[in-house]
Amino acid sequence: MIGILSYVVFFLIQALVYSIVALGLNLQWGYTGLFNIGVAGFFLVGSYTFAILSGPAYSTHLGGFGLPIIIGVLGAMAAAGIIALVVGIPTLRLREDYLAIATIGIAEVLRLVALNAKGLTGGSRGAQSIPRPFQDVIQSNFWNNLVYLAIVVAVVILIYFALEAMVRSPWGRVLKAIREDEAAASSLGKNPFRFRLQSFVIGCVIMGLGGALNASFVGFVAPTDFLPILTFEIWAMLIAGGSGNNRGAILGSVLVWAFWTGTGSIAQAVLPSGLQVKGGALQVILIGVVLLGMLMVRPRGLIGEEAVVSREAQLGGDGRG
Amino acid sequence: MGQYIADGIILGATLSLGAIGLTLTYNILRFANFAHGELLTFGAYFGLALAGALSFGPTLGSLTFGWGFILVIILAAVLTAGLAILLDMIVYRVLRRSDVAVALVIASFGASLMLRNVVVFIWGPQPEYYSRSIAIARPILPGVRVTSDEIFVVVLAAVLMVALHLFLTRTRMGKAMRAVSDNTLLAQVTGINVANVIRMVWVVGGSLAAVGGVLYGLTVQMIPTMGFNLILPMFAAAILGGIGSVYGAVLGGLVIGLAESVSVMWIDPGYKPAVAFALMFLILLVYPSGILGERP
Numbered sequence: 001m002i003g004i005l006s007y008v009v010f011f012l013i014q015a016l017v018y019s020i021v022a023l024g025l026n027l028q029w030g031y032t033g034l035f036n037i038g039v040a041g042f043f044l045v046g047s048y049t050f051a052i053l054s055g056p057a058y059s060t061h062l063g064g065f066g067l068p069i070i071i072g073v074l075g076a077m078a079a080a081g082i083i084a085l086v087v088g089i090p091t092l093r094l095r096e097d098y099l100a101i102a103t104i105g106i107a108e109v110l111r112l113v114a115l116n117a118k119g120l121t122g123g124s125r126g127a128q129s130i131p132r133p134f135q136d137v138i139q140s141n142f143w144n145n146l147v148y149l150a151i152v153v154a155v156v157i158l159i160y161f162a163l164e165a166m167v168r169s170p171w172g173r174v175l176k177a178i179r180e181d182e183a184a185a186s187s188l189g190k191n192p193f194r195f196r197l198q199s200f201v202i203g204c205v206i207m208g209l210g211g212a213l214n215a216s217f218v219g220f221v222a223p224t225d226f227l228p229i230l231t232f233e234i235w236a237m238l239i240a241g242g243s244g245n246n247r248g249a250i251l252g253s254v255l256v257w258a259f260w261t262g263t264g265s266i267a268q269a270v271l272p273s274g275l276q277v278k279g280g281a282l283q284v285i286l287i288g289v290v291l292l293g294m295l296m297v298r299p300r301g302l303i304g305e306e307a308v309v310s311r312e313a314q315l316g317g318d319g320r321g
Numbered sequence: 322m323g324q325y326i327a328d329g330i331i332l333g334a335t336l337s338l339g340a341i342g343l344t345l346t347y348n349i350l351r352f353a354n355f356a357h358g359e360l361l362t363f364g365a366y367f368g369l370a371l372a373g374a375l376s377f378g379p380t381l382g383s384l385t386f387g388w389g390f391i392l393v394i395i396l397a398a399v400l401t402a403g404l405a406i407l408l409d410m411i412v413y414r415v416l417r418r419s420d421v422a423v424a425l426v427i428a429s430f431g432a433s434l435m436l437r438n439v440v441v442f443i444w445g446p447q448p449e450y451y452s453r454s455i456a457i458a459r460p461i462l463p464g465v466r467v468t469s470d471e472i473f474v475v476v477l478a479a480v481l482m483v484a485l486h487l488f489l490t491r492t493r494m495g496k497a498m499r500a501v502s503d504n505t506l507l508a509q510v511t512g513i514n515v516a517n518v519i520r521m522v523w524v525v526g527g528s529l530a531a532v533g534g535v536l537y538g539l540t541v542q543m544i545p546t547m548g549f550n551l552i553l554p555m556f557a558a559a560i561l562g563g564i565g566s567v568y569g570a571v572l573g574g575l576v577i578g579l580a581e582s583v584s585v586m587w588i589d590p591g592y593k594p595a596v597a598f599a600l601m602f603l604i605l606l607v608y609p610s611g612i613l614g615e616r617p
Contacts, residue, residue, distance in 0.1 A: 116591035288435035
């Protein structure tokens with residue numbers, strides 16, 4: 001019983017950490033229409049920044065600042081935000097596909113840095129012993145996981161309400177206006193570039209936070225944790241749950257992560273060891289089918305975006321937007 | 322230095338062949354096709370399967386393959402063009418019609434990961450080669466050594482580019498493609514069948530990508546991620562040359578190939594793949610329309 005329960009706790013922590021990243025992506029894609037396919041890169045920056053700031057002293061690479069965990073998390077968010085600014089400024093003025101190309105590029109470059117800049121990141125061996133909150137106070141693995149789950153849930157709730165408030169504010173309405181009709185929005189005096197940049201940076205900051213929480217939970221980061229497959233999974237989560245809906249992003253994360261770990265365990269149990277690699281390949285193909293099928297059959301996802309109708313339009317008559 | 326330039330031209334030949342298809346799909350179908358790299362991968366692996374089935378015949382001179390390999394390249398190109406059309410029919414066509422047309426980029430990103438894993442599923446993750454025989458590099462200029470295979474790669478790429486130029490300027494279909502690329506609506510009004518043009522884009526882009534993939538497999542090696550590793554340099558080439566410009570893509574491919582290769586003189590080879598990205602970033606920052614392009 002305790003075995004199942006501890007697995008559920010473990011599963012939920014991972015799923016909810018990914019849901020934080022999916023919420024960041026939802027602000028960018030769901031509300032602003034920005035193609036960020038370098039999610040793994042911003043996640044990487046958050047993870048490594050946290051490891052360097054809050055981790056122990058490493059003999060082979062930078063670290064040992066031993067800063068409080070909260071400082072590490074804030075640093076991770078700031079670092080992801082700075083990278084987002086650098087990527088966003090040249091590309092957000094251009095056609096939307098350029099951002100896609102630039103973000104996938106920066107994710108690859110960041111992975112190369114993680115792999116090659118041994119003095120900064122520890123190279124292919126990564127960084128170990130990344131601290132977790134209360135690890136000295138609560139020794140039991142199960143109870144520590146449970147506390148960590150509580151922290152992650154609190155962060156998800158906090159981000160959820162913050163994002164809901166933001167997208168319902170006038171600022172959020174401008175984002176949607178730009179997404180739907182850039183020319184109309186700019187003719188009303190809104191600078192599309194500035195709003196896009198703000199949305200992009202905030203989204204990436206949230207992804208950096210997710211990266212920090214993941215590094216702290218797993219206790220270990222290595223360049224292979226940040227392959228393009230991660231970006232793909234986050235996108236599948238958002239598309240399946242429903243882009244443009246924050247609850248959809250969270251729901252999609254839990255469902256897709258359940259699907260991913262479920263098919264993974266089945267493949268591991270059923271397939272002989274020689275076919276494990278092929279099983280892994282099949283797993284990615286399956287999740288791709290889910291993503292493409294969702295895009296084609298139900299592009300709004302399980303819970304799509306709600307129609308928001310202004311009060312004036314509602315008074316005016318039947319108008320549902 | 323000379324050796325790096327020679328290596329850069331050889332890499333550039335593959336990049337140019339890939340970038341042509343990328344720039345055509347971007348300009349005519351209006352989306353960045355991230356699955357284009359996998360067309361190179363599939364071209365190379367189709368070639369591998371065919372090379373196993375067909376005999377090359379005796380090797381030609383100092384090349385590592387015989388006449389049969391030409392047939393292998395042609396068949397791999399045909400199969401890859403078929404795959405590209407199939408992908409368009411199953412995925413892209415549906416999404417083009419729906420109101421979430423912007424989802425094409427995400428779909429292509431998803432398709433790229435799936436196709437890569439189909440390669441792992443069929444052929445496995447290990448590196449593959451067409452031939453186990455070792456190609457001997459001989460000096461052609463002081464300090465520059467290349468293999469006969471590498472000369473073949475550059476010559477074949479050049480021949481294909483001339484053929485493409487003739488196709489685009491001399492044939493009805495080629496002119497129709499350029500017309501659709503310039504202005505789809507106007508082209509439609511003058512009676513050009515846009516559906517046929519789209520099919521032709523996949524045929525041209527897919528078969529050139531396949532040849533690029535086979536040539537890369539011949540001179541480097543084949544791994545399931547080869548196309549993905551080449552997609553960024555190809556995008557960089559297409560953007561550098563100016564999106565939509567076929568000649569720009571060829572030029573861009575050469576420039577990126579040279580830059581990646583020569584960069585090794587100054588930077589850690591581990592960062593070689595980042596050179597293309599850095600160049601692309603610089604172009605987007607200062608001159609987003611590219612060398613031969615018209616508009617961003």
